[in-house]
Amino acid sequence: MKVNKPQKMMGRFLLILLAGSTFLSCKSNDGDDPTPSSGHSIDPATGTFKGTMSSGGQDYYNVIINASKIDDSHIKVQAKAGENYSFITPKVISVQNPVGVGVGGVDNEGTINYLISTKAMQISTKKTSENDKIFYFEGTKQ
Numbered sequence: 001m002k003v004n005k006p007q008k009m010m011g012r013f014l015l016i017l018l019a020g021s022t023f024l025s026c027k028s029n030d031g032d033d034p035t036p037s038s039g040h041s042i043d044p045a046t047g048t049f050k051g052t053m054s055s056g057g058q059d060y061y062n063v064i065i066n067a068s069k070i071d072d073s074h075i076k077v078q079a080k081a082g083e084n085y086s087f088i089t090p091k092v093i094s095v096q097n098p099v100g101v102g103v104g105g106v107d108n109e110g111t112i113n114y115l116i117s118t119k120a121m122q123i124s125t126k127k128t129s130e131n132d133k134i135f136y137f138e139g140t141k142q
Contacts, residue, residue: 039097040100044116047067049141050062051137055085056133070092075092077137093125094107102116109128110124122136122138123135123136
């Protein structure tokens, strides 16, 4: 099975996120907080991102993607209006921030990975209807 570049990059990002989560999730608990943590905010992964995008075999540069919070576990991603890449289909993707190092999620709409320390975002959308225009994006928060 041949693995394409976006899949390799996504795999590497997930590996880094998993490794970071493993090391940073171990903290001492002196008994001060008897309630377990239910996770962290997904807010760091919202905002404006600039980077490169591939869609339909075409590469685009200096792409602006807006990521907005729908609720505590969903982010909507869409391209800046009025650009030559604005045809991509906006998607709402389920995400979480379990240990505070990154926001990520995978569902039937696509995949989002955001690493807080580097402000790096990766988005890969999936086709869920006949007219969807899917994309792969890599960029940083502005």
